[in-house]
Amino acid sequence: MYGDASEQTSWPSGKPSLARGAGQHVLVLAGEPDIAELLATTLELAGYRITLTGAAVEALVHLDALRFDLLVVDADLPDLAGLGAAGRPVIAHRPPVLYLTAYDSLDRLLPELGLGEKDYVAKPFRVAEVLTRMLLLLRAADPGRRPDRRPDRAPGYGDLVLDDTLCRARRGARNLDLTPAEYRLLRHLLVNAHRVLSKEQISRYVWGDFRGDNAIEQLVSRLRRKVDRDAPVLIHTRRGFGYWLGRADAAG
Numbered sequence: 500m501y502g503d504a505s506e507q508t509s510w511p512s513g514k515p516s517l518a519r520g521a522g523q524h525v526l527v528l529a530g531e532p533d534i535a536e537l538l539a540t541t542l543e544l545a546g547y548r549i550t551l552t553g554a555a556v557e558a559l560v561h562l563d564a565l566r567f568d569l570l571v572v573d574a575d576l577p578d579l580a581g582l583g584a585a586g587r588p589v590i591a592h593r594p595p596v597l598y599l600t601a602y603d604s605l606d607r608l609l610p611e612l613g614l615g616e617k618d619y620v621a622k623p624f625r626v627a628e629v630l631t632r633m634l635l636l637l638r639a640a641d642p643g644r645r646p647d648r649r650p651d652r653a654p655g656y657g658d659l660v661l662d663d664t665l666c667r668a669r670r671g672a673r674n675l676d677l678t679p680a681e682y683r684l685l686r687h688l689l690v691n692a693h694r695v696l697s698k699e700q701i702s703r704y705v706w707g708d709f710r711g712d713n714a715i716e717q718l719v720s721r722l723r724r725k726v727d728r729d730a731p732v733l734i735h736t737r738r739g740f741g742y743w744l745g746r747a748d749a750a751g
Contacts (some may be wrong), residue, residue, distance in 0.1 A: 518627075518634040520546035523568035525549045526594075528558045530576045530703065534599070538571060540627050540704045541705070542633075543690065544663040556665045568592045569637055570728035571629075574619070599624055654689040656744060659726065659733060661686055666708035670729055680705050724748040 515531040529535040530553040534624055539551045550565070553559050555576060562570070596618035598605055616639055618632050654661045658671040677685065687696065687704045698715045702708065705718070719742055723734050733744050 512604070514683070517712060518545070520629040520633070520637075522546060522548060523637060524548045524550070525562055525569045525571060526558060526565075526567045527571045528555065528576060529553060529571075529573040529599075531573065536703060537626075538629075538698070538701065541630075542571075543687070543704065545630055547633075562594075570594050570596040571633070572596055572598050572600045575622070588670070595639070597629070597632055597636055599629070654686055656689055656692050656733065657746070658729075659689070661689060670726060676723050677722070677725065681725070684718055684722055685715055685726065688742065691744075693743060695737045695741045695743045701742065720738055732735040 520542070525536050525547045527535065527542065527549055529538055529551070530602055535551055535553060539549050542549050550561055552561060553576075558570070558572075561567070576745075590671070595618075598617065598619040599622055600619050601622045618634055618636055620628050648668065648695060654663070659668070660670075661668050662680075663686075666679075668677055668682065682703060687701060699709050701715055702733045704712050719736075727734055731746050731748075733746065735743050735745075735747060737743060
């Protein structure tokens with residue numbers, strides 16, 4: 500079975516911490532919901548910026564429009580094999596790619612993507628190995644990059660800003676006194692501004708597993724009392740779907 504997201508946050512006493520990113524932008528191509536959710540949650544917690552897609556054609560569009568530092572591909576995605584050269588976007592920047600595959604070699608993997616450095620992790624995979632191989636590919640692709648460098652811009656929205664170095668948040672001039680769970684929730688909402696996140700997505704990001712018994716509602720309610728004391732209101736409910744962050748008048 501695949502390692503869960505909580506595996507990457509810490510080890511039991513005596514074990515080393517897992518490899519972490521430094522704000523690199525990673526495109527994750529995975530069609531199976533469990534794998535996609537595990538990768539997106541784990542890699543965000545490990546310090547990466549994530550764009551997630553479940554279709555190879557859509558991934559090529561993203562690659563044509565944006566510059567990514569790394570591509571993580573579930574090689575068992577059905578439409579990989581049917582992706583031909585005709586009509587696909589031209590990829591100007593070719594990031595390294597990490598394949599997640601049940602095969603023992605890369606011979607059967609799609610060659611048409613024509614990406615740069617390649618590596619693979621055999622499925623079922625462990626989160627620790629995925630993170631380590633990602634870091635090795637990134638270092639090989641950009642040997643001059645300092646491994647501890649962080650993105651220039653902290654996560655934020657308007658006057659709501661996080662400081663990941665000190666794990667603090669403020670809105671305008673007012674510091675927010677957040678618990679660790681509230682901080683993780685706010686960060687997840689900020690990184691996914693104007694995107695509705697389900698209760699399960701939030702729960703797995705905040706705690707590493709799914710929690711019922713109104714745990715998410717209570718957590719969101721506590722965070723709202725701290726964040727939305729000032730106008731405009733930024734945390735919203737999409738009934739039956741989940742929660743999202745942003746100005747309501749900018750959502751349309």
